[in-house]
Amino acid sequence: MSETQIPYQVLARKYRPESFADLIGQDAMVRTLRNAFAADRIHHAFIMTGIRGTGKTTTARIIAKGLNCIGADGQGGPTTEPCGVCEHCRAITEGRHVDVLEMDAASRTGVDDIREIIASVAYRAASARYKIYIIDEVHMLSNNAFNALLKTLEEPPAHVKFIFATTEIRKVPVTVLSRCQRFDLRRIEPEVMIAHLDRVAKLEGGQVAPDALALITRAAEGSVRDAMSLMDQAISHGAGETSADQVRAMLGLADRARVLDLFDHIMRGDAAAALTELAGQYADGADPMAVLRDLAEITHWLSVTKITPEAGNDPTLSPEERDRGAAMAGRLPMRVLTRAWQMLLKALEEVAQAPNAMMAAEMAIIRLTHVADLPSPDEILRKWKDVEPPKDGGAGGMRGGAGKATLAPQNAGASAPGGAVPRGAGGPQAALARAAPALAQYPDFMAVVALIREKRDMALLVEVETTLRLVKYSPGRIEFQPTPEAAPNLAARLAGRLQDWTGARWGVSVTARGGGPTLAETRAQDTETKAEAALGNPVVAAVFAAFPKARITEIRDLTRAEDDAAAAALPAMEDALDTDWDPFEDP
Numbered sequence: 001m002s003e004t005q006i007p008y009q010v011l012a013r014k015y016r017p018e019s020f021a022d023l024i025g026q027d028a029m030v031r032t033l034r035n036a037f038a039a040d041r042i043h044h045a046f047i048m049t050g051i052r053g054t055g056k057t058t059t060a061r062i063i064a065k066g067l068n069c070i071g072a073d074g075q076g077g078p079t080t081e082p083c084g085v086c087e088h089c090r091a092i093t094e095g096r097h098v099d100v101l102e103m104d105a106a107s108r109t110g111v112d113d114i115r116e117i118i119a120s121v122a123y124r125a126a127s128a129r130y131k132i133y134i135i136d137e138v139h140m141l142s143n144n145a146f147n148a149l150l151k152t153l154e155e156p157p158a159h160v161k162f163i164f165a166t167t168e169i170r171k172v173p174v175t176v177l178s179r180c181q182r183f184d185l186r187r188i189e190p191e192v193m194i195a196h197l198d199r200v201a202k203l204e205g206g207q208v209a210p211d212a213l214a215l216i217t218r219a220a221e222g223s224v225r226d227a228m229s230l231m232d233q234a235i236s237h238g239a240g241e242t243s244a245d246q247v248r249a250m251l252g253l254a255d256r257a258r259v260l261d262l263f264d265h266i267m268r269g270d271a272a273a274a275l276t277e278l279a280g281q282y283a284d285g286a287d288p289m290a291v292l293r294d295l296a297e298i299t300h301w302l303s304v305t306k307i308t309p310e311a312g313n314d315p316t317l318s319p320e321e322r323d324r325g326a327a328m329a330g331r332l333p334m335r336v337l338t339r340a341w342q343m344l345l346k347a348l349e350e351v352a353q354a355p356n357a358m359m360a361a362e363m364a365i366i367r368l369t370h371v372a373d374l375p376s377p378d379e380i381l382r383k384w385k386d387v388e389p390p391k392d393g394g395a396g397g398m399r400g401g402a403g404k405a406t407l408a409p410q411n412a413g414a415s416a417p418g419g420a421v422p423r424g425a426g427g428p429q430a431a432l433a434r435a436a437p438a439l440a441q442y443p444d445f446m447a448v449v450a451l452i453r454e455k456r457d458m459a460l461l462v463e464v465e466t467t468l469r470l471v472k473y474s475p476g477r478i479e480f481q482p483t484p485e486a487a488p489n490l491a492a493r494l495a496g497r498l499q500d501w502t503g504a505r506w507g508v509s510v511t512a513r514g515g516g517p518t519l520a521e522t523r524a525q526d527t528e529t530k531a532e533a534a535l536g537n538p539v540v541a542a543v544f545a546a547f548p549k550a551r552i553t554e555i556r557d558l559t560r561a562e563d564d565a566a567a568a569a570l571p572a573m574e575d576a577l578d579t580d581w582d583p584f585e586d587p
Contacts, residue, residue: 012228015200017058018093020066020080024196024224025188026055032183034080037066042078043181045153045162047138049169050185053225056165059185060134063163064100065092068128078129088128099128106137111144118152121160130161138164139171146173153179187222190214190315196224197231206235211244214316219251252287256321259294260328262365266295266340267332271369278365288361289351296344298325303337305329336372343368438504439475448478448498449519455501463490465523469515478508481515530555 017023020030036042046063048056065082072083082089091097103113117133125131135141141149153162153176164180166172188196194213201208208216208231216234220227230251234242237250248255258281265274281291305312306329312322347364354360442448452461467486472479482490495508517525531552534540544550 010229011200011204011232012053012225015203015228017055017062018065018084019082020062023055023059023062025192026059026185029059029183029185030080033063033066037078037080040078042067042161044156044160045164045180047164047166047169047172047177047180047182048185049166049182051187051221051223052167053220053223053227054185054187055224056167056185057134057136059183060136060163060165061092061100064097064132064134064161065089067130067132067161068092068097068099070129097128099125099130100132100134102134102136104136105140109140109142109145111142111148114141114145114148118148121152121157124157124159129159131159132161132163134163134165136165137167138176139166139168143173146176150175150179188224188227189222190217193217193220193222193224193227194315197227200228200231201235204235206238206242208234208238208242209244211318212242212247214318215244215247215251215253218316219253249285252285252290253294255281256294256317259291259298260321260324262291263295263298264328266365266368267328267336267372269369269372271366274365274369275362278361282358288357289348292344292348292351292361292364296341296348299337299341299344301325302329302332303334303341306332306334306337339371340368343371438502442475442502445470445473445478448473451501452497455497457497460493460497463487464494465519467518469518471511471514471516476504476506478506479511480508481511481513483518527555 020033023030046060048059050056062082065084065088066080067078068088069079069082070076070086070088071079072085074086076083076086084090084093088097092100095102101117103117121131121133123131156162162180164172164176169177169182169184194210194217197208197213197216198210201213212234216227216230219230234247234250238246245255247253258277262274262277262281265277278288278291282288301311301314302325305325309326309329312326312329314322317325343364347361347367350364351357351360442451449461449464452464463486467483467490469481469483470478471481478494480491487493491508491510495506498504498506498508534552534555535544
C-alpha cells in the first residue's frame, strides 16, 4: 500500500451521519433537540435507547459537536447544525477531542471508573465550551457505579454534560432515568431504509436491484448498521451488479415466491408437494431454519393482513407477492393461521435442538399438512348437534342414502343391560355415560390425590397439595382456586395426566374465589391441633419441662403404629415357621 493510498473504510463508518440533517428515521428526536437548542433549554444529561444500529452513539457525537461547535469563523454558539470544519467538530469526528470523553461501560463497569469521572468534573473544559461524557452501553454499569454517579448526575457543574446510550433501558435504574432526558430511537421504516441504501449504492458506484435492496432491508430488521454491513457484503458478492438471487444465496434465504408456494402446499394438505418444495429449496442452499422462519413470518403477515388489510402493503415485497398474500389471507380462516403459528414456533425449537435440521423441518412440514384441514372444535360440536337419530331402532347406527353415510346415535330410548351404553352411541351424554365406570373409581378428590401418588408424579403431587384450593369436585370434573404460587398451566397439566391415567376426559377449570384450604394447609392445621392436644398430656408436659428446647417433629396414631409394627413383623414370623426349628431341641 502506498503512503498516499487511503485505507478502505466500511460503509457503516463511511456514511455515518455528521449532523442532524443526515440522521434518518428519527424525526421526533431531531425536532425536540432543535427546539431545545433554539430556546437555550439544553438538558445536562441525555439517554438514548433503541435497538442496535439506530444511531444512539452517532446522535451522542452529533450533540457533542453541536454543543461545542464555534462555527467556521470561530464565533458561533451551540447549534443543531455543526459546521464540521472548526477544530472542535473535526476533533470530535476523529475521536481525539480532549474534552469529549467516550467510555464503554461494557468494559469499564466498576465504581472506580465512575470515581475517575466524578473527580474530573470539577475541572473546566480545556479548550471547548463543555466537557462532555459519552457512556455507551450504560446499562452494563454495576449498581455501586450507578449509585456513585447519582449525585453528580443530578447537580453537575454548568460546564459538564452527560450523554448515555443503551440497548437495555429496563436495566438502567429509575433513579438514573429520572435525572436524564430520554430519547427512544425507532427502527427505521422499510421505505426510508430502501431509499437510503439506494442512495449509498449509487454513491459507491454499485448497481443493486430494488428487490435485492428489499431483501437487505428485511434482513436488517430496522437497523441501519446491519443494513449497511449487508450492503457492503452484497456489493462485494455481486462484483458491482447485485441481484436478489445473489443476496438470497448470500443470506441463505429461500425465494419468497417459493416460500409462498410451500405455504400454499401446506395449507392445502399436500404433504408430498410440500416436502418436494422443501427439498428443492434445501438443494438450492436455503437453511431449513430460515425456511421455517419465513413460513412463520408469512403466517404472521397473513394473520395481520386478515384483520387490517393495510398491513399487506409491505414495501419489501413485490406487487405479485402482495396480491398473492391478500388472496391467501381472504381464503384461510383465522383458526388455521393461529394453529399454524403455534406449530411453527414449536417446530423452530425442535429444529434448533435436532441433530439434523432438515429431518426436523420435514417432520414439522408433515405435521402441518396433516392438521391443515382438520375441523375446529366448534365445527365438530355443530356437526354433532346436527346429527339426526334413525327413525327405527336398528343396531347399525348408520344412515345410508345416495352413497352418503351419516353417523347417528343409537335409539335414545334403548339401553343395554346393566345400564351400559350400547357401542356406537353418540352425543355428549353417551360419551359421559361411557366414561362413568372409569370415573366411578374416584368418588372424591382424595381418590384423585391417591392416584397421583400411585403414579409417582411427585412434582404434580406437590403442586396439587400446596397450590390447589378445591372449590367443587365430581368424578370427571374439578374446579379449583389457585394460590399465587400456582403454575399457570396447572389445570391443563392435571387434566392431561388424569386423562392419560384413567382413559376418560376430565374437565379441570380455574376460578378466582371460593376455594378452601390446600391439602398442605389442612395437614399443617391438623398437626398443629394434635400438637396442642399432646402438650396437654401430663407425660408430654413433663418431657418439655425437663427438656425446654425439645420440639414435636411428628405425631403418630398409636393404633396405626401398632398395625404397622405387626405388618412389619409378619414376614419375619413366616420365615421362622418355614424352617425346621424345634423349640425343644438342644441348641
